[in-house]
Amino acid sequence: MISVDFxxxxxxxxxxxxxxLLDLFFFKPVAASLKARESGVDxxxxxxxxxxxxxxxxxxxxxxxxxxIGAKQEANSxxxxxxxxxNKEKQKLVEKSSNDMSIRVEEMLNAVEDDREEIFKSSEKxxxxxxxxxxxxxxxxxxxxxxxxxxxxxxxx
Numbered sequence: 494m495i496s497v498d499f500x501x502x503x504x505x506x507x508x509x510x511x512x513x514l515l516d517l518f519f520f521k522p523v524a525a526s527l528k529a530r531e532s533g534v535d536x537x538x539x540x541x542x543x544x545x546x547x548x549x550x551x552x553x554x555x556x557x558x559x560x561x562i563g564a565k566q567e568a569n570s571x572x573x574x575x576x577x578x579x580n581k582e583k584q585k586l587v588e589k590s591s592n593d594m595s596i597r598v599e600e601m602l603n604a605v606e607d608d609r610e611e612i613f614k615s616s617e618k619x620x621x622x623x624x625x626x627x628x629x630x631x632x633x634x635x636x637x638x639x640x641x642x643x644x645x646x647x648x649x650x
Contacts, residue, residue, distance in 0.1 A: 500616050507608055519597050527590055534583045541579060545572045 548568040 499619065500612075503612060503616070507612060511605060511608065515601060519601060523590070523594050523597065526593070530586045530590060534579065534586065537579050537582070538576075541572065541575050544575070548572070 545568070548571070552565050552568060
């Protein structure tokens, strides 16, 4: 049989609050940050594709020229270089966001540990109060029973 006590309820509530705060302050901002960075990289890729299309259009206009081969090679190398730089930039951004996320996770774990310690401290107070209350009630019950025994059987005393 499962027993639910006040400490379990407090733990459940604090865990739900933790999940809400984690979603609010961690997952949504990180997702928004990653989305913004990804859209920036996508925009750069679109710009590169536009430049590549422009270069190909110019090359097609100059096909009769003998220097067209050199121009195509240069354009392809420029595009390849630009794509490599864009991929490197994307990798840097992903690594940076990963590092940022690791830092935020560490901060959240520290906050959870602090909350856990605070819950244990508060539960110790409640346990102490309950123990004192139970001790007082037991003493009262023992006194009453002792008095009842004395009243009912004076020879036992």
